[in-house]
Amino acid sequence: MTTTAPEKTGLEVQLDVGGGWLPVCALAALVPGRGVAALLPDGRQAAVFRDRHGRLYAIGNRDPFTGAAVLARGLTGTDRGRPFVASPLLKQRFDLRTGECLDDPSVRVAAYRVRTRPADGRA
Amino acid sequence: MPTTAFPERPTLVLIGHGMVGQRFLEALAGRGLTATHRVVVFAEEPRPAYDRVRLTSYFSGTTPQELGLTDPAFLRDHGIELRLDDPAAHIDRAARRVTARSGLTVGYDTLVLATGSAPFVPPVPGRDAQGCFVYRTIEDLLAIEAYAKRGAKTGAVVGGGLLGLEAAGALQGLGLDTHIVEFAPRLMPVQVDEGGGAALLRTVEGLGLTVHTGTGTQEITAGPDGAVTAMRLSDGGELATDLVVFSAGVRPRDQLARDCGLAVGERGGVTVDAQCRSVTDPRVFAIGECAQAADGRVYGLVAPGYEMAAAAAAALAGDDAAFTGADLSTKLKLLGVDVASFGDAHGTAPDCLDVVYADSRAGLYKKLVIGADGTLLGGVLVGDAEAYGTLRALTGSVPPVAAEQLVLPAGAGAPAQLGPDALPGDAVICSCHNVTKEAIQAHHTLAEVKRCTKAGTGCGGCVKLVGQLLPESGDAGLCGCFPHGRQELYEIVRVKRITAFAQLLDEHGHAAARGGDGCEVCKPAVASIIASLAPSIGADGHVLDGEQAALQDTNDHFLANLQKNGSYSVVPRIPGGEITPDKLIVIGEVARDFGLYTKITGGQRIDLFGARVEQLPRIWARLVDAGFESGHAYGKSLRTVKSCVGRTWCRYGVQDSVRMAIDLELRYRGLRAPHKLKAAVSGCARECAEARSKDFGVIATAGGWNLYVGGNGGATPRHADLLAQDLSDAELVRLIDRFLMFYIRTADRLERTSAWLERIPGGLDHVRDVVVRDALGLCAELEALMAAHVAHYRDEWAQTLDDPAKLARFVSFVNAPDTPDPVVGFVPERDQIKPDLPLLDIGRRPTEDVLLEGSTR
Ligand code: SRM
Ligand SMILES: Cc1cc2nc3c(=O)[nH]c(=O)nc-3n(C[C@H](O)[C@H](O)[C@H](O)COP(=O)(O)OP(=O)(O)OC[C@H]3O[C@@H](n4cnc5c(N)ncnc54)[C@H](O)[C@@H]3O)c2cc1C
Ligand code: SF4
Ligand code: FES
Numbered sequence: 001m002t003t004t005a006p007e008k009t010g011l012e013v014q015l016d017v018g019g020g021w022l023p024v025c026a027l028a029a030l031v032p033g034r035g036v037a038a039l040l041p042d043g044r045q046a047a048v049f050r051d052r053h054g055r056l057y058a059i060g061n062r063d064p065f066t067g068a069a070v071l072a073r074g075l076t077g078t079d080r081g082r083p084f085v086a087s088p089l090l091k092q093r094f095d096l097r098t099g100e101c102l103d104d105p106s107v108r109v110a111a112y113r114v115r116t117r118p119a120d121g122r123a
Numbered sequence: 124m125p126t127t128a129f130p131e132r133p134t135l136v137l138i139g140h141g142m143v144g145q146r147f148l149e150a151l152a153g154r155g156l157t158a159t160h161r162v163v164v165f166a167e168e169p170r171p172a173y174d175r176v177r178l179t180s181y182f183s184g185t186t187p188q189e190l191g192l193t194d195p196a197f198l199r200d201h202g203i204e205l206r207l208d209d210p211a212a213h214i215d216r217a218a219r220r221v222t223a224r225s226g227l228t229v230g231y232d233t234l235v236l237a238t239g240s241a242p243f244v245p246p247v248p249g250r251d252a253q254g255c256f257v258y259r260t261i262e263d264l265l266a267i268e269a270y271a272k273r274g275a276k277t278g279a280v281v282g283g284g285l286l287g288l289e290a291a292g293a294l295q296g297l298g299l300d301t302h303i304v305e306f307a308p309r310l311m312p313v314q315v316d317e318g319g320g321a322a323l324l325r326t327v328e329g330l331g332l333t334v335h336t337g338t339g340t341q342e343i344t345a346g347p348d349g350a351v352t353a354m355r356l357s358d359g360g361e362l363a364t365d366l367v368v369f370s371a372g373v374r375p376r377d378q379l380a381r382d383c384g385l386a387v388g389e390r391g392g393v394t395v396d397a398q399c400r401s402v403t404d405p406r407v408f409a410i411g412e413c414a415q416a417a418d419g420r421v422y423g424l425v426a427p428g429y430e431m432a433a434a435a436a437a438a439l440a441g442d443d444a445a446f447t448g449a450d451l452s453t454k455l456k457l458l459g460v461d462v463a464s465f466g467d468a469h470g471t472a473p474d475c476l477d478v479v480y481a482d483s484r485a486g487l488y489k490k491l492v493i494g495a496d497g498t499l500l501g502g503v504l505v506g507d508a509e510a511y512g513t514l515r516a517l518t519g520s521v522p523p524v525a526a527e528q529l530v531l532p533a534g535a536g537a538p539a540q541l542g543p544d545a546l547p548g549d550a551v552i553c554s555c556h557n558v559t560k561e562a563i564q565a566h567h568t569l570a571e572v573k574r575c576t577k578a579g580t581g582c583g584g585c586v587k588l589v590g591q592l593l594p595e596s597g598d599a600g601l602c603g604c605f606p607h608g609r610q611e612l613y614e615i616v617r618v619k620r621i622t623a624f625a626q627l628l629d630e631h632g633h634a635a636a637r638g639g640d641g642c643e644v645c646k647p648a649v650a651s652i653i654a655s656l657a658p659s660i661g662a663d664g665h666v667l668d669g670e671q672a673a674l675q676d677t678n679d680h681f682l683a684n685l686q687k688n689g690s691y692s693v694v695p696r697i698p699g700g701e702i703t704p705d706k707l708i709v710i711g712e713v714a715r716d717f718g719l720y721t722k723i724t725g726g727q728r729i730d731l732f733g734a735r736v737e738q739l740p741r742i743w744a745r746l747v748d749a750g751f752e753s754g755h756a757y758g759k760s761l762r763t764v765k766s767c768v769g770r771t772w773c774r775y776g777v778q779d780s781v782r783m784a785i786d787l788e789l790r791y792r793g794l795r796a797p798h799k800l801k802a803a804v805s806g807c808a809r810e811c812a813e814a815r816s817k818d819f820g821v822i823a824t825a826g827g828w829n830l831y832v833g834g835n836g837g838a839t840p841r842h843a844d845l846l847a848q849d850l851s852d853a854e855l856v857r858l859i860d861r862f863l864m865f866y867i868r869t870a871d872r873l874e875r876t877s878a879w880l881e882r883i884p885g886g887l888d889h890v891r892d893v894v895v896r897d898a899l900g901l902c903a904e905l906e907a908l909m910a911a912h913v914a915h916y917r918d919e920w921a922q923t924l925d926d927p928a929k930l931a932r933f934v935s936f937v938n939a940p941d942t943p944d945p946v947v948g949f950v951p952e953r954d955q956i957k958p959d960l961p962l963l964d965i966g967r968r969p970t971e972d973v974l975l976e977g978s979t980r
Contacts, residue, residue, distance in 0.1 A: 025938055
C-alpha cells in the first residue's frame with residue numbers, strides 16, 4: 001500500500017497494523033531504495049521501504065523461504081512497473097504493494113498500509 | 124624373438140603416433156575398423172600423440188599433459204595396442220612383418236606409415252656440440268629449457284622460417300638475448316614475399332631480437348668442455364652464443380620405407396596415390412609429413428595430413444575418398460605478429476597482378492594476387508590478418524568489391540569491412556577440418572559447432588569468423604533494465620563520469636525501466652563499477668555514501684556477511700595470513716565477549732560468526748582499535764593473498780613469499796571488481812600456497828617471480844596460466860596492476876578471471892598483448908587507475924565508525940534499536956554456538972489462506 005510522502009521534515013511514518021495507525025519512525029530515517037525493520041506490538045516485524053520517487057511501502061519482514069527476518073535488508077527494484085524487494089538470502093522477490101512473491105505466486109507475505117503524518121500525531 | 128602369430132582378425136600396424144597417426148586412429152574408429160582389425164601402434168616418442176602445432180605454448184605455461192591429443196579411454200575402448208618408446212626398426216615386406224627396437228615382431232595385413240618428418244640440420248662442422256638443439260618434440264623443448272636455465276645468456280636460431288621464429292620467441296621468453304640467422308634475404312621466405320618480409324623484420328626487431336638475413340652458418344665452435352661458444356657466419360663475422368637451435372626446414376622420415384624398397388620422391392617422402400597407398404605396395408599406406416602426395420608435393424602442415432588420414436581410412440573401409448592436394452594457406456601468430464598467406468601467395472599464375480598496401484611504420488603489409496579476369500588468386504598479410512578468413516574463402520572467385528578495398532585499413536578510405544555475409548555457402552571456413560559456412564550455420568553456438576563439426580578445434584584460426592557466422596546470442600544486456608552489458612556500462616560510466624545509478628538508468632536504461640528503481644542485478648553491478656572507478660570519476664570512495672548505499676548488496680550494505688538466520692559474520696583482514704600473538708588474542712577476546720563462533724577460513728584468516736546487526740559497530744570498534752581493518756569478505760573485491768612461509772623459514776624457499784603476499788594484499792585491498800579476487804604467493808615451485816588456483820598467483824623463482832593468472836577453485840576449478848616469468852618486484856606489481864584493471868574494465872558481471880580469460884577473444888595471448896606488450900596502448904591508463912585506487916584506499920569500517928549517519932543503519936529495529944531480533948537465536952554445539960534452526964521454522968512458508976495482516980481488502 002502506498003501513499004506519496006511530501007518532502008518535508010517533521011513527518012513520521014505510520015503503519016496500519018489492524019487495530020490502528022502505529023508510528024514507526026521519522027520519514028528521514030528511510031533512505032530511498034532501502035528498507036528498515038520495525039517491531040510490531042504483537043511481536044511480528046514489518047519491513048518498510050521508500051522508493052526513489054518518495055513512495056512508501058511496508059510488508060512482512062520475515063522471509064517465508066528461510067524463516068529469517070531479513071526482507072528489510074534486501075535490494076529493491078522495479079519489474080515491469082511492480083516495485084519489489086529481493087530477499088538477501090535466497091533472492092526471491094516480493095511485490096512491495098501486495099506482498100506477493102514474484103517468483104512463486106503461491107507464497108506471499110503480509111502487506112501493510114503506510115502513511116505519513118506530522119510528527120506531533122495530529123491527522 | 125617373439126613373433127605374434129596371425130590372429131583371426133586382420134592386423135593393422137601403424138608406425139608413428141604423431142598428430143596425423145592419432146587422427147588416422149580416430150578415423151579408423153569412426154568407421155568401425157578398430158572392431159574388425161587388431162590395431163598395433165609403434166611410437167618412437169615416450170608419450171602419446173600431442174598437439175605439435177601448439178608446442179611453443181609450453182613456454183607460456185601449457186603443460187605437456189594439456190597438449191595431449193589422446194584420451195586413454197579412446198585407446199582402451201577401441202582395443203588399440205600403443206607401444207610407446209618402441210620405434211619400428213625394420214620392415215620385411217615379403218614376410219609382411221615389422222620389427223621394433225625392443226625386438227617385438229608383429230605381422231601385418233595393412234601397414235600405415237605416419238612417421239612425420241625430422242628437422243634438417245645443415246652439415247656444418249660442430250653441429251653436435253653440447254648446446255645444439257632441434258625444435259620438434261616436447262623432449263626437445265624440455266632439453267632446451269633445462270640448458271638455457273643453466274646460465275645461458277645468448278641463443279641463436281638457425282633459420283628464419285615459421286618454426287625458426289617460434290623457436291626464437293621461445294628463447295627470448297627464456298630470457299636469452301636472441302639472434303636469428305637466415306640464409307634467405309628475408310624472414311619466412313616460403314610464406315611471404317619481399318615486402319611482407321620487410322614488415323615482419325621491422326616488427327621482429329622491434330621486439331628486441333637481432334636478425335641476420337642473407338647470412339649462412341659456417342661452423343659451430345665449442346669450448347674445451349665441448350659446449351657451444353660461438354657461430355662462424357658466412358659474412359665472415361662471428362656470433363658468440365651459448366645455445367643454438369637448428370630450424371632450417373624438415374625432411375620426411377622415409378628411411379624405413381627406403382630400406383624396404385618402397386618408392387620415394389626425388390626430395391623424399393613415400394610416393395603414394397590419391398588413396399595414400401604406396402605406389403609400390405598396395406598393403407602399405409603413408410600419410411602426413413612422411414608422404415609425397417599424389418600431386419607430387421610433401422606437405423608440412425597438419426591440415427593436409429588430416430585429410431590424408433581420412434582418405435586412407437576411407438580406402439581401408441572400401442569407401443571413395445581421395446587426397447589430391449591441399450591449400451597451403453596458413454595464418455599464424457608469430458611472436459605476437461599476425462602472418463597469413465593463402466592461395467597463390469607468390470603470384471606464379473601468368474598475367475596476374477598484385478594489389479599492395481604497406482605501412483612499414485606500423486609493421487603492416489598486405490598483398491592480394493589478382494588474376495587477369497579479376498579472380499582473387501591468393502595473398503599475403505603481415506601485421507593484421509583480420510581479413511584472412513574472408514579473403515581465403517573468396518579465393519578462386521571474383522570478389523564482390525574492388526580489390527583495393529579488401530586491403531585498405533578501416534579509416535583509410537576503405538568502405539565498410541567485407542563481412543562474412545559476403546561469403547558463399549560452400550566457402551570453407553575451417554580449413555583444418557574442411558567445414559563450410561553452410562555447415563557452420565546449421566548450428567547455434569560455438570560449442571555446438573565445435574562438437575558437431577570440429578571446426579575451430581584445430582589451429583583455432585577460424586574461431587573468430589565462426590563466431591561472426593552464428594546468430595547473436597540474444598540481448599546482451601545486463602538484466603531487464605539495461606540493453607548494455609557490464610563492459611559497455613563501465614565505459615559509459617567512465618567516459619560520462621556518471622556517479623549516480625538513477626542518472627545511468629534514466630539515460631541508458633531500457634525505455635520501460637527508466638524512472639524505475641532498477642533491480643537486484645544491475646544495482647550492485649553498477650555500484651561495483653562506480654566503486655572501481657570512484658577516484659577517477661569524482662565519486663565518493665566509500666561504498667555506503669549517498670545514493671551508492673542503496674545499491675549495495677546486503678553484505679556490502681552492512682559491511683559483513685549475512686548468515687542463514689539473519690546474523691552476520693565478521694572477517695578482519697589478516698594480510699598474507701601473518702598475525703601477531705597480540706592480535707590473535709584480541710580476536711579471541713572479541714569473540715569471547717560477544718559470544719561469537721570462531722573458525723579458521725580456507726583463506727588463512729579467522730571468521731567470527733553470529734553477530735547481530737546492532738552488535739557490528741561495537742565489535743568493529745574493538746577490532747579497529749587493535750589495528751584491524753575490514754577483510755572485505757562481503758565484497759566483490761580482493762579477498763585474501765595467501766602465502767606460504769617462504770625463504771625466511773622454509774629450507775626450499777627462494778624468495779620472501781610472505782612479504783610479497785602482504786605487499787600485494789595491502790596494495791589491492793578494497794579494490795572492487797566484477798567478482799571476488801583471490802591471490803597467493805608461493806616461495807618456490809612446490810607451491811604450498813596453491814597460487815595456481817587463484818585469480819592471480821605468484822610463484823618464486825631463483826630469478827624473481829612467475830606470474831600466473833586466471834586460476835579458480837570453487838565449482839569450476841582451473842589452473843592459472845603463466846603470464847610472465849622471472850619478474851622483479853616492480854615488474855610483478857606493474858603487471859598485476861594492469862592485469863586487474865584490464866579485467867575490471869572488460870569482464871562481465873560476476874565473471875571470475877578464469878571465465879573471463881576463457882571467454883575474451885584471443886584469450887591469454889590477447890591479455891598478454893595488452894598488459895605485457897601494451898598492444899592497445901592502454902597500460903599507462905590502467906596503471907593510473909590503479910595508482911588512484913591505491914592512493915584513495917581508506918578502511919571502510921574505520922570510516923563508518925566515524926560517521927553517525929552511516930552507523931544509523933546498524934539497528935535491529937527502527938523503532939526499537941537495541942531490541943534483539945527474536946528470530947536470531949543460538950544453541951550450543953562443540954563448546955561454541957550455532958544458529959537455532961527450529962526458531963527459523965516457526966511460521967515458515969505461509970499458505971495462501973493466510974490473511975493480509977492490516978490489509979483493508
Ligand atoms: C568462510 C569461508 C569458508 C570457510 O569457513 O573456510 C567461505 C565462505 C563463503 N564462501 Fe567461499 N569461503 C571461503 C573460502 C573459499 C575458497 C578457498 C580460498 O579462498 O582459498 C574457495 C575456492 C577458491 C576460489 O574462490 O576460487 C571458495 C569458493 C566460493 C565460491 C565459488 C567461487 C567460484 O568461482 O566458483 C562461492 C560462490 C560465489 O562466490 O559465487 C563462495 C561463496 C562463499 C559465501 C560468501 C557464500 C555466501 O554467500 O554466503 C560464504 C560466506 C562467508 C561468510 O559468511 O563469511 N565461495 N570459498 C572461506 C572464507 C575465506 C576468507 O578468509 O575470505
Ligand atoms: C613448433 C612447430 C610448430 C608448428 N606449427 C604449425 C602450424 O601452425 N600449422 C601447421 O599446419 N603445422 C604446424 N606444424 C607442423 C605440424 O606439427 C606437422 O605438420 C604435423 O605434426 C604432422 O603430423 P605427422 O603425424 O605427419 O608427424 P609428427 O606429428 O611429427 O608425428 C610423427 C611421429 O612419428 C614418430 N616416428 C618417426 N619414426 C618412427 C618409427 N620408426 N617408429 C615409430 N615412430 C616413429 C615420431 O617420433 C613422431 O612422434 C608445426 C610444427 C612444429 C614442430
Ligand atoms: S612453496 Fe616452497 S618455499 Fe613455500 S613453504 Fe612450500 S616448499 Fe617452502
Ligand atoms: S582453421 Fe584451424 S581450427 Fe579451423
